Amino acid sequence: MSAIYVVKEIYIYPIKSLAGISYQNAFAEEMGFEHDRRWMLVDGDNKFITQREHRILSQFYPQISDGKINITFQDYKHEFSIEEHLDNPIGVNVWDDKSEVVEVNKLTSNWFSEQLGFECKLVKIIKSGDRKHESSQLKETFNVSLADGYPYLMIGSESLDFLNEKLADKITILRFRPNIVISTQTPHEEDDFTTFKIGEVQFKNVKPCGRCIMVNNDPENGKLKKEPLKTLSKYRVVNNSVLFGTNIVSLNSGVISVGNTIVF
Template sequence: MSYIVTELYIYPIKSLAGIAVSSAKAQEMGFENDRRWMLIDQNNELITQREHPNLSQFYPEINEGKITISHQDSTHEFFMDEHIEKPIFSKVWDDDTQVVEISKLTSQWFSDALGFSCKLVKILNNGDRKHSSSRLNQTLNVSLADAFPYLLIGSKSLEFLNERLEEKVSIKRFRPNIVISSLTAHEEDFFDTFQIGNVQFKNAKPCGRCVMVNNNPATAKVAKEPLKTLSTYRTSNNNVYFGTNIFCLNEGIIAVGDVVNF
């Protein structure tokens, strides 16, 4: 049996809902348009589902150079290249990050929808955020994702977890970029270098998970699962692991149905 790409996702705005795509352009920072935008508060600190689970109820769509956001009975759209020139200095966890605000109008729409003052910002350039990996002994140019540009999950890992859960969960809980058909649970942790389409990827490290996976993306209801069950068999060094972080060695297009070659 071959390993085959079964699903691809991008998350244009960090911590908002994702978009399933049939193909995507792999770039150093991550898939094109993946986590190039994020919300920040009045102190220029990032806003995520960890504190605001209802961010999962904001649904982006990309069409003809615009992003349209739907939330409850309201929608808002902005041009993908729209921004105010003045740089803003923020952080994504420990990484210094330079971003720009999209517009006062867009920031106001999100502020009204969330009930507190915030701004929608964008990372413009390769290198505006760098992430240093002690494990890899190298520094990567990354998007506004938590740490690494891509998250890969094998199908058997989810099956293995769901066999242990009373209420099954979907892969969307774990916000992967690439889902592949796999042979055994968590074998993706041990991948080294591999190729999809004409793009070479390299494994960085298994992905440590946080409470965000307990937020049901369909309802924004937070429970104790699946992290509670995962922690019983996937804990190491005080982290609970699911999926693996990867980065690409060259640019190119990958698509659902592509074979993974080692």
């Protein structure tokens, strides 16, 4: 490929389905960026909860500082240590994948329960191998975090620009919760990348990402809209799945940074 592709934005989402954090640099691991979706909320039956059912989760804003995760929700704040957790393992499912997690602490679970109005727990995946995800496309099994499927989601800038040309109300890339945003030349060309290197890290493309109703949830206010799925369904449907962005995996650990050029 003769075009030059550059990393424009990097995001991590420490707690599954809560707001993300923008970074200039991030440490890539097999499971995803360090601290990315290592935590998630589960209900009283230990079923994971997301913005699909609880759009208000988009209004919880995490920050990481001094070894702690600080959560802001409206006028309320809470913090807990990145390292802390209880000892008793809990078996959960993330879609079809079984995972072993542990509760962070009772105080944090009670805080989330109070804000959301129902019983829930904040749990954490401890180590690589506690959840495995099998790729039917690659016929490989990956150690993953608590993300829906794959450790990384990459989106090209032209994919969003092309979509926004068709929308009356423009949206930002935050609707799609990417980990890596790159500058591109044409819409959706990231779907066709194979293996490539960013900074210190070699990545491999798995498959384009099928999108769900969550992308219609406006992260600015947590309100459900008709777009962008309505428009995307007119030109991005393959095998009954609306595609936007592509799922990738890392082949080694290392740092990537905003401004890095992609090397093929």
